Amino acid sequence: MAKPKYYLTTPIYYPSDNLHIGHTYTTVAADTIKKFKTLQGYDVFFTTGSDEHGQKIQEKAAENGLGPIEYVDTIVASIKKLWEMLEIDYDSFIRTTDKKHEKAVQEIFTKLYEKGEIYKSVYKGYYCTPCESFWTEAQLVDGDKCPDCNRPTQITEEESYFFRLSNYKDKLLKLYQDNPDFIQPESRKNEMINFIKEGLDDLSVSRTSFDWGIKVPFDEKHVIYVWVDALSCYLTALGYGTENQENFKDYWPANVHLVGKEIMRFHSIIWPSLLMALDIPLPKQIFGHGWILFDDDKMSKSKGNVIYPEPIIDLYGIDAFRYFLLREFTFGQDGSFTREKFLHRLNSDLANDLGNLLSRTVSMVEKYNEGIIPSPKSQEEVDASLRELAVSTADKVEEEMDKFNFSAALEEIWKLIRRTNKYVDETMPWILAKDENKDRLDTVLYNLSESLRIISVLLKPFMGKTSIEIRQQLGIKAQANWEDTKIWNSEEDSIAGNRVEKGNIIFPRLEIEKELDILEKANQALIDRRTKKKEVGKVEEKKEVEETPEVTIDDFAKIELKVAKVVNCENHPKADKLLVLTLEIGDETRTVVSGIKDFYSPEDLIGKKVVAITNLKPVKLRGIESRGMILAAEDDQGKLSLLTTLEEVKDGAVIS
Ligand code: MSP
Numbered sequence: 001m002a003k004p005k006y007y008l009t010t011p012i013y014y015p016s017d018n019l020h021i022g023h024t025y026t027t028v029a030a031d032t033i034k035k036f037k038t039l040q041g042y043d044v045f046f047t048t049g050s051d052e053h054g055q056k057i058q059e060k061a062a063e064n065g066l067g068p069i070e071y072v073d074t075i076v077a078s079i080k081k082l083w084e085m086l087e088i089d090y091d092s093f094i095r096t097t098d099k100k101h102e103k104a105v106q107e108i109f110t111k112l113y114e115k116g117e118i119y120k121s122v123y124k125g126y127y128c129t130p131c132e133s134f135w136t137e138a139q140l141v142d143g144d145k146c147p148d149c150n151r152p153t154q155i156t157e158e159e160s161y162f163f164r165l166s167n168y169k170d171k172l173l174k175l176y177q178d179n180p181d182f183i184q185p186e187s188r189k190n191e192m193i194n195f196i197k198e199g200l201d202d203l204s205v206s207r208t209s210f211d212w213g214i215k216v217p218f219d220e221k222h223v224i225y226v227w228v229d230a231l232s233c234y235l236t237a238l239g240y241g242t243e244n245q246e247n248f249k250d251y252w253p254a255n256v257h258l259v260g261k262e263i264m265r266f267h268s269i270i271w272p273s274l275l276m277a278l279d280i281p282l283p284k285q286i287f288g289h290g291w292i293l294f295d296d297d298k299m300s301k302s303k304g305n306v307i308y309p310e311p312i313i314d315l316y317g318i319d320a321f322r323y324f325l326l327r328e329f330t331f332g333q334d335g336s337f338t339r340e341k342f343l344h345r346l347n348s349d350l351a352n353d354l355g356n357l358l359s360r361t362v363s364m365v366e367k368y369n370e371g372i373i374p375s376p377k378s379q380e381e382v383d384a385s386l387r388e389l390a391v392s393t394a395d396k397v398e399e400e401m402d403k404f405n406f407s408a409a410l411e412e413i414w415k416l417i418r419r420t421n422k423y424v425d426e427t428m429p430w431i432l433a434k435d436e437n438k439d440r441l442d443t444v445l446y447n448l449s450e451s452l453r454i455i456s457v458l459l460k461p462f463m464g465k466t467s468i469e470i471r472q473q474l475g476i477k478a479q480a481n482w483e484d485t486k487i488w489n490s491e492e493d494s495i496a497g498n499r500v501e502k503g504n505i506i507f508p509r510l511e512i513e514k515e516l517d518i519l520e521k522a523n524q525a526l527i528d529r530r531t532k533k534k535e536v537g538k539v540e541e542k543k544e545v546e547e548t549p550e551v552t553i554d555d556f557a558k559i560e561l562k563v564a565k566v567v568n569c570e571n572h573p574k575a576d577k578l579l580v581l582t583l584e585i586g587d588e589t590r591t592v593v594s595g596i597k598d599f600y601s602p603e604d605l606i607g608k609k610v611v612a613i614t615n616l617k618p619v620k621l622r623g624i625e626s627r628g629m630i631l632a633a634e635d636d637q638g639k640l641s642l643l644t645t646l647e648e649v650k651d652g653a654v655i656s
Helices: 021-039 055-063 068-085 099-114 165-178 186-197 226-231 246-251 261-277 309-316 318-328 339-369 381-402 406-427 439-459 464-473 482-486 512-547 553-557
Strands: 005-013 043-050 092-095 118-128 133-135 154-163 219-224 256-260 286-289 292-294 335-337 561-571 579-585 588-594 609-613 619-621 624-626 632-634 640-642
Touching: 005 021, 005 246, 021 043, 021 256, 021 286, 021 292, 021 309, 021 318, 043 068, 043 246, 055 068, 068 092, 068 309, 099 118, 099 219, 099 226, 099 261, 154 219, 154 261, 165 186, 165 261, 186 261, 219 226, 226 261, 256 261, 261 286, 309 318, 309 512, 318 339, 318 406, 318 464, 335 339, 339 406, 339 439, 339 464, 339 512, 381 406, 381 439, 381 482, 406 439, 439 464, 439 482, 579 609, 588 624
Parallel strands: 005 043, 005 256, 043 092, 256 286, 292 335
Antiparallel strands: 118 133, 118 154, 561 579, 561 609, 579 588, 619 624, 632 640
């Protein structure tokens, strides 16, 4: 039977800077859903990507002395590296600069125009460049500030194309009413309804004030509004608008678009309206999660409170990081990150509860049964209570995961972990080991291992490496299978008889004070490295500008350039990169040392005519005096070519 399809997306990220832990939240959540649904037997397609156009990126690139594409290429590479580090299992990474995306967006725009959904007019309003959003005067805060980011807006008046968003007010309200799950969580739905009830203006969907974007195909001085460009990626990632639409046919409409709360308006108002205008079926759900704050404040580079994921992952591993993000915060709400909370979770949930359960179980199987998991014998009341909880946990996890309650789902798993630890204390295997009859001990050791087997499957979508580690230590070779969590002591898949393999402690206990310091320093060191790299880039750029000042013709006349003939050429005896050339320049012969050995060998040059500066002050280069310099051209790929004249001229000829 064909697997049911499931399409899931994260927003596509602005490649304007390095991503912080807040950014990783949406993607880690989406990846967990993908892994969870896959384990349940769905065929999942997961899209993420980068949102590369717009004035903000164009300005950022210019600030860094780069063209927009050069600038975004580097950051997109760093985003992909981060996803790789976090083992994010996406199926499509769509870049809005991908040619196939650009072409499809142009087709979407044209289609909307031809259907009369888009028309041309003049826009007057307040524009927030960082948010790429227009606001009406009534929406501004503190005079001219953007209601989203609180930065000043600029009054803008320009010719623009408009999308007839105002036509969709009633259709949207009906959509929300007929599909109560379309916007989740509930609180966000109310925000959207209130926003729409105030009335919707038509939306300006093109710009002429900058050009870093997809051109309106029938009016090339306009670029398409970045949000129309970006939202369309959910379709183009599936091949919509290209020759290969298979994925679009298979996976659209999306089951869920996961987004941060500040971009709900774009996803639950503009996006469904655009889709309705295009006669494309609507996604089933938009889920707006909360923000991760730092000390109750928004993370930002200018406030100096950015927490980067890399040092945390380097120090404590991906699973600790993923666990913390998903467990500590309630997905729909804001939450505050602190290093203390992170380290306490590591110690209490991962080291004490989970790590300890695994290590004591494996140690007891080694110590009391020569490393072999025994078969269970007679069952008692206490065993039944553990067993019942173990086989019923998957259903509770499913129920929570259906609502994207990651934290509650993990709490269900931890109830089982804590219950299993309590079972050790209740049954006291070390006392049972003193009995002559080993039946009870066998049952207890089996039950502990079986509970851990179930835990290993339950954890798989959240903490892949840990799941594998637990299975390895229990000697389980088979793939984790979700339905196996609902059966205790399955006959086909019994772990009785497995040889356990004690491994490393999966989560060692940490000394909080010491780790706080390490963690803070590691984050700061990364911030310093990243800032320094940017400053070095800027200094170099400045230097370049300073090194090429304008010169007058008089300045130029001070330089004496002549045609010279290479009569001899040898490798410099003391330097790898230098050649020593003997030049004939009219009546005179002189020696010039030149750093071109990587490009020419002496025999390439003997007999050739070159261009030399002849009135340069002599310098000694590794012991040999060089009187002058020969000229060469170098391109941006590092290819070098010596200059010469088009026609044959006598050496000593003056160049002016
Ligand atoms: N490019 C747009 C999305 C276009 S989707 C068609 C964008 N990009 S973003 O890079 O600014 O944000 C990407 C995601 O990261 C968003 O879901 C955003 O909410 C999320 N987060 C950014 N900072 C965050 C926190 N501090 N906490 C949680 N999520 C945060 O918006």
